[in-house]
Amino acid sequence: MVKAKPYYAEGALSALYYDVVTAADARVRGDEAVYVDLAQPGAEILELGAGTGRLTCYLAARGFTVTGVDIAAAMLAQARKRVGALEPEVAAHVTLRLGDLTALDLKQTFDLVICPYHTLAHIPAGAAWKNGFLTAARHLVPGGLFAVHLPKLEVMQGLGAIDPKARVMDQPMGDGRRLLIYVRERSFRPGLNRLEQVLDYAVVDAAGVEVQRSSERLVLYMQDPQPFAEATGFTLDRQPIDQGGDGDIWVFRKV
Ligand SMILES: C[S@@+](CC[C@H](N)C(=O)[O-])C[C@H]1O[C@@H](n2cnc3c(N)ncnc32)[C@H](O)[C@@H]1O
Known part of the structure; x- marks a missing residue:
């Protein structure tokens, strides 16, 4: 991975x-x-x-x-x-x-x-x-x-189970390409109020072919x-x- x-x-x-x-x-x-x-x-x-x-x-x-x-x-x-x-x-x-x-x-x-x-x-x-x-x-x-x-905080705490195949964003970029975002991992640590997510970013061209991809770790505290x-x-x-x-x-x- x-x-x-x-x-x-x-x-x-x-x-x-x-x-x-x-x-x-x-x-x-x-x-x-x-x-x-x-x-x-x-x-x-x-x-x-x-x-x-x-x-x-x-x-x-x-x-x-x-x-x-x-x-x-x-x-x-x-x-x-x-x-x-x-x-x-x-x-x-x-x-x-x-x-x-x-x-x-x-x-x-x-x-x-x-x-x-x-x-x-x-x-x-x-x-x-x-x-x-x-x-x-x-x-x-x-x-x-x-x-x-x-x-x-209540929104961070209430984020439910993830579906790594579900797009949380599918955004046209104006040039035929689309930006797709998926949540691959999510965890919340109570007390620390630390939300950690791994988001997969993918760019597909007009034919649906993936031309860019990266995984990004987003950590938020409240x-x-x-x-x-x-x-x-x-x-x-x-x-x-x-x-x-x-x-x-x-x-x-x-x-
Ligand atoms: C969600 S973006 C907000 C950008 C912009 N203010 C806006 O509203 O569109 C958060 C920004 O905070 C920056 N950032 C995170 N930690 C920081 C730090 N310790 N000092 C300065 N900038 C930081 C990130 O690099 C990122 O550009």
Whole structure:
């Protein structure tokens, strides 16, 4: 059996086709409006886990100045391409950095820090989460908001048995090819609230012939973020905002 690559690794199809998957993913639909609503016009925004620049570029095009940080070179390479396709005056409002959100010090503060689409859930929910919250606090002006999108624990716990032959995604790619995704393995560790899945990605051409395949290991963690926030100088600003039925955007204010 093929060894599974870490999600978003160099050469991983999860990175290469992130935008195809996300464009079809109801779990992120409309999240950009939540972040826009949290920012004052012209605000400076730090995005932790910027990925391929999906939100980074959207926010820059709406007049915000955005710094996007990501640990995965394969994701940032796509973000750079996306920024390159922006109007030069918009692209001038984007900075991209390779970095780890659990150990980041840009020596700069922002009006809003965002950690979208389960980024924090990719990190073990212990000391590393605390360091992520400390990073947000370090980069925020007093009174600034930190918005972090996390999965709903009950959804993670309730994922049922898998059928490795069932496609969880079958998405046309606009050029005759289709992206197919299957769940090959799934386990959930209560207590740690750790969900581990191996997803098989396959690309088939117009004739149905498989032209690319890889297995990707996706690990997600979830805990109540409030104790981490309180320990690092934040208060809960409002009730969590439901995002796509399987996650919430938590909004904390730096005290
Ligand atoms: C689901 S993607 C979200 C990308 C983008 N923000 C969006 O909403 O489309 C999660 C991203 O978090 C990044 N990531 C995971 N751990 C990280 C860390 N410790 N520091 C920085 N980025 C990290 C991954 O490389 C990936 O690009």
